[in-house]
Amino acid sequence: MKILSIIFRNAFRHKLRSFLTILGIATAVMAFGLLRTIVSAWNAGVSNSAENRMIVRHRVSFIFPLPQADLTELQKVPGVVGVTWSNWFGGVYGDANDFKNFWPRIAVDPATYFQMYPEFLVPPDQLKAFQQDRSGVIIGRKTAELHGFKVGDVITLNGDIFPGTWQFTVRGIYTGKEPSTDETQMFFQWDYLNENVKQREPGRTVGAGWYVLKVDRPDDMVKVAAAVDTMYTNSQAPTKTESERAFQQGFVAMSSAIITSLEVISFVIIGIILLVLANTIVMAVRERTREYAVLKTLGFTGRHVLTFILGEAMVIGLFGGILGVLLTFPIVKGFGKALPTFFPIIGVSGVTVALALVAACLCGIAAGAAPAIRAAKMPIVSGLRTVG
Amino acid sequence: MIDSIVQVRNVSKAYRRDGRDANAVTVLQNITLDVPTGDFVALMGPSGSGKTTLLNLIAGIDRPDAGQVMVAGTDVAQLNESQLAKWRATNIGFVFQFYNLIPVLTAFENVELPLLLTSLSKAQRQQHVETALALVGLADRMDHSPRQLSGGQEQRVAIARAIATDPQILVADEPTGDLDRKSAEEILTLLDRLNKEHKKTIVMVTHDPHAAERAHTTRHLDKGELQ
Numbered sequence: 287m288k289i290l291s292i293i294f295r296n297a298f299r300h301k302l303r304s305f306l307t308i309l310g311i312a313t314a315v316m317a318f319g320l321l322r323t324i325v326s327a328w329n330a331g332v333s334n335s336a337e338n339r340m341i342v343r344h345r346v347s348f349i350f351p352l353p354q355a356d357l358t359e360l361q362k363v364p365g366v367v368g369v370t371w372s373n374w375f376g377g378v379y380g381d382a383n384d385f386k387n388f389w390p391r392i393a394v395d396p397a398t399y400f401q402m403y404p405e406f407l408v409p410p411d412q413l414k415a416f417q418q419d420r421s422g423v424i425i426g427r428k429t430a431e432l433h434g435f436k437v438g439d440v441i442t443l444n445g446d447i448f449p450g451t452w453q454f455t456v457r458g459i460y461t462g463k464e465p466s467t468d469e470t471q472m473f474f475q476w477d478y479l480n481e482n483v484k485q486r487e488p489g490r491t492v493g494a495g496w497y498v499l500k501v502d503r504p505d506d507m508v509k510v511a512a513a514v515d516t517m518y519t520n521s522q523a524p525t526k527t528e529s530e531r532a533f534q535q536g537f538v539a540m541s542s543a544i545i546t547s548l549e550v551i552s553f554v555i556i557g558i559i560l561l562v563l564a565n566t567i568v569m570a571v572r573e574r575t576r577e578y579a580v581l582k583t584l585g586f587t588g589r590h591v592l593t594f595i596l597g598e599a600m601v602i603g604l605f606g607g608i609l610g611v612l613l614t615f616p617i618v619k620g621f622g623k624a625l626p627t628f629f630p631i632i633g634v635s636g637v638t639v640a641l642a643l644v645a646a647c648l649c650g651i652a653a654g655a656a657p658a659i660r661a662a663k664m665p666i667v668s669g670l671r672t673v674g
Numbered sequence: 675m676i677d678s679i680v681q682v683r684n685v686s687k688a689y690r691r692d693g694r695d696a697n698a699v700t701v702l703q704n705i706t707l708d709v710p711t712g713d714f715v716a717l718m719g720p721s722g723s724g725k726t727t728l729l730n731l732i733a734g735i736d737r738p739d740a741g742q743v744m745v746a747g748t749d750v751a752q753l754n755e756s757q758l759a760k761w762r763a764t765n766i767g768f769v770f771q772f773y774n775l776i777p778v779l780t781a782f783e784n785v786e787l788p789l790l791l792t793s794l795s796k797a798q799r800q801q802h803v804e805t806a807l808a809l810v811g812l813a814d815r816m817d818h819s820p821r822q823l824s825g826g827q828e829q830r831v832a833i834a835r836a837i838a839t840d841p842q843i844l845v846a847d848e849p850t851g852d853l854d855r856k857s858a859e860e861i862l863t864l865l866d867r868l869n870k871e872h873k874k875t876i877v878m879v880t881h882d883p884h885a886a887e888r889a890h891t892t893r894h895l896d897k898g899e900l901q
Contacts, residue, residue, distance in 0.1 A: 288783075288790050295778040580774040583735055584788045584835070585763025587756055666735040670770075 289590075293597035296570070297605075303566060308606040310562040311649075314555045315610025315642045316617055321552040322638045323618050325545055330631040332538055334466050335531035337504045339402065342497040342514055343533070345524040348374070351493025352523050359517065360497055365510045368500035370398040373479060373492060377443035377452065385625050389429045390471045391443065393479040393495075400424075402498050405463040412437065412458030420478045422457035426469035428630065430459045441472075448479065450486050470630040499527075556645050559606070564653035567599045571657035578661045579669025588662035595661060599654030600647055607646025611639050679843060679875050680709035680732055685741030687727055687898075701727045703898040705741070711842075714869040714876045716889035723895040725879040726847055732877055733766050733845045734758050746842055763791045767836030767874075771848035773828040775820040775835075781807065782816040785834045792839065806834035809872075810864060826857025833864060837874070844868065846878040850885050862888045 298304050342360065344350035351373070360369045373393040380387045396417040400408055408416070408424055415437075416422040425435055435441065435456050443452045454474055462469045480492045501510055511527040518525045528536075538545070571578075578591045614634050622632040661669075685705045691697035701724045709715050709732075717725045730736035731743050734750045743750045746765050753761055762768075775784045785806050789799045807813050810830040820828055829849060836844055846865065850858035866888055868874045878889060886892045894901040 288786070292776075292779070299778050576774065577776060580770070580776075581787070582759065583733070583762065583768050585759050585791045587759045667730055670735075 289593065290597070293594060293601060296574075296594065297598045297601040300570075303569075304602060307562060307566040307602055308609060311559050311603060311606025311646060312609035312613060314559045314562070315607050315646055316613040318552050318555045318559075318645065319611060319614030319634060319638050319642050320617055320621065321548045321555070322641065323614070323632060323634050324621075324629070325548050325552075326635055326638065327629040327632040328541065328545055329538055330466060330468075330629075332531055332534040334405075334464075334468070334631070335529070335534050336405075337529075337531075338501050339530040340499040340501060340507055340510060340527055341530055341533040342499060342525050342527045343495070345515075345526045348496050350523065351491065351495060352497065352525065353493055356494070356497065356518070356523075356525075360499060360514065363499075363510055363513050363517075365501050365503070365506035365513075366499050367502045368398070368402055369497055370395050370402045371476070371494035371497045372399070373476060373495035374447070375443075375445075375474075375479065376447040377445050379441065379443050385628065386432055388628075389426070392471060392473055393476040393492075394473045396475050396477075399473065402500055405467045406460040407463055408458050408460045416457040416475075419455060419457050420475055420481075421454050423454040423472050423474040424458040424460050425456055425472045426630075427459055427461045428469040429472065430456070435459075448483055448486075448492075450482070452482070465633070466631050468630040496533075498530075504529075556649060559603070559646060559649045560653050563599060563603055563606075563649055564656075566602065567595065567654045568657050570598065571595055571661050575661060575664065575669050575672040579664070579666045579672070582666045582669070592658045592662045595658035596651055596654045599658075600650035603646040603650030603653070604643070607643045610646070611642050614638075614642070677711050678708040679711040679713075679746055680707070680877065681742075681744040682707040682728070682732070683742040683744070685728075685731060685738040685743060687724070687731065687736070687739050701898050702731075702738075705898075705900055707893065707900060709875060709877060712869070712873050712875055713891055714866070714889045715878065716886035716892045717877065717879045717895060718881070718883070718886050718892055719895035724898045725895050728895065729845050729847055729877060729879050732843075733768055734762050735768075760791075763788055763839060765841050765843060767833075767839070767841040767844045769829070769832055769836050769844060769846035769849045771851040773820070773825070773832040773852075775828055775831055777820050780817050780819055781812060781823065781831045781834075784820070784831055785838050787835060788839050802838055802840075803834075806838045807831070809837070809868075810834045824857070825853050826860055829853060829857070829861050830864065833861070833868075837868065837872070842875060844874050844876045846876065848879055848881065850880065850882060858882070858885065 342352065344352055357369060357371065360366060375391040375393050377391050400406060400413060412424070416424050423441065429435070437456050437458065439456045441454045441456065443454070445452055460469070483490055483492050499510065501507055507529050514527040515525050581591065618632060618634050622629055683706055685702055686700070687702040688698040688700045705728060717728060719725050727736065731738055732745060734745065737751050748761060750758065776787070782803055785803045786799055789802055794802065804813065807816055810833050812827060812830055812834065815823060815827060823831065849865070850861050853861060862885055865876055865878065869876050880886050
């Protein structure tokens, strides 16, 4: 216990230097935590995918719609126990340059969509009201809170994929079943979209942006995907069927270069922590070479000296790590607030906290290793000759 | 026959720059020395004569190139680093010229340091520390940090640290070299008391003839040879 006390006192012997080192480590750990959190948020869609849902889209891209007629055929595919469909609507709300005005707007089949997505919790009366109102929408809690939308409010959007002015009435607000469920989306009736497009752009077919299949057993996915894609191989709209996870991964893959860069940068940051800490420890050990020689004269061994130095490095690293982690939470919160719809599910995970603290501690060991070994091995006589 | 606690036999020591024999500087040459138990020996000589090196060999913080150093019945050169550390903690009390107290620790904690290596309980350690500090006249300065002490007081704390484990031998390297005359006198009186009343064998390196007068025996070294 006494040795631990000596380690702590040594760590804060030069208060300003230790404070600045801790601050430097904390800043790096905070940046590390933020980047890891962003990468996790980017992958949140993948990790939240249901295991029994599949997506059927046009083989080229989901911007090419699939025929409505596919619905009844898909319902008959062995292993499929439910089918619904959706269309990406896009649209612009207010100032297009304001990030908070972007949130996903999706046309869905009101009768089946929420049965397929039990993670979106809608009060039954609101769901009923939504199903009975052609222009009704169900909107996520986060988006509703961000814009102050309440049930009965009218939302006006300017269409881009589907031009014109579109008015919707908020009929319900959904919440997520899990903390990680995306609560930023807006769902409205596919019929509203279809009927308006027919009126405004005669001859244009809306179709289904993608179909969502619910399979009885996740093990059947490969069979179901093969059956569906074979069925439409020679049609005008050939399909690509994959698990919801694979579909989400496809989106993430579009940004893989950015994600990889962020991951690389986060590990470069660990290198920075190492250098900051190593600099401090090397200076401290050099100043105290004589003291370590004195301790050895008194009977302390090289192993004791190693413990003193590595302990000191770990204490500074850990303090920096803890401060950095504490700073990560408000920074991530602020980041999430600034870009709520880009990162609907953003939060510092336990894994990120553990990684940051372990990295800070390991950096302490790595930074202290070389000077500690040198001091432990240094002959007493050489150490005593050193001018501290 | 006189019982010698320190027996140095035909010891030689050279320091090598870059580890090359060609650059070796001989510091001690074929030294033989006996220090009887309970003696107070002063080692004198000009700078570079090898006094401190001989002291370091006796204290087990350096190893001879040739010859034998037997201290308290142990051939010091035969011990490995870990055994040597344990041996030093038990048998040797070292007093440095510049006190070498740990600045972040209080006087009490500095004296307690070597006791941390023993199996003594906290209460026993406290008793040892208080006894040692009382012996050097600093019972009222236990909670002071080295910065709050004068040079003479720091050296007395260093002596308390050296005797805390009750070693048989005290080795002192210029213990008065950094002190004014009054403080030096106090330190020499203290060493004298430790020798006479507590039967400590003392080997002291000094430049100061006045300090050497307090020893029972004075040996002179010159160019690595005992005169």
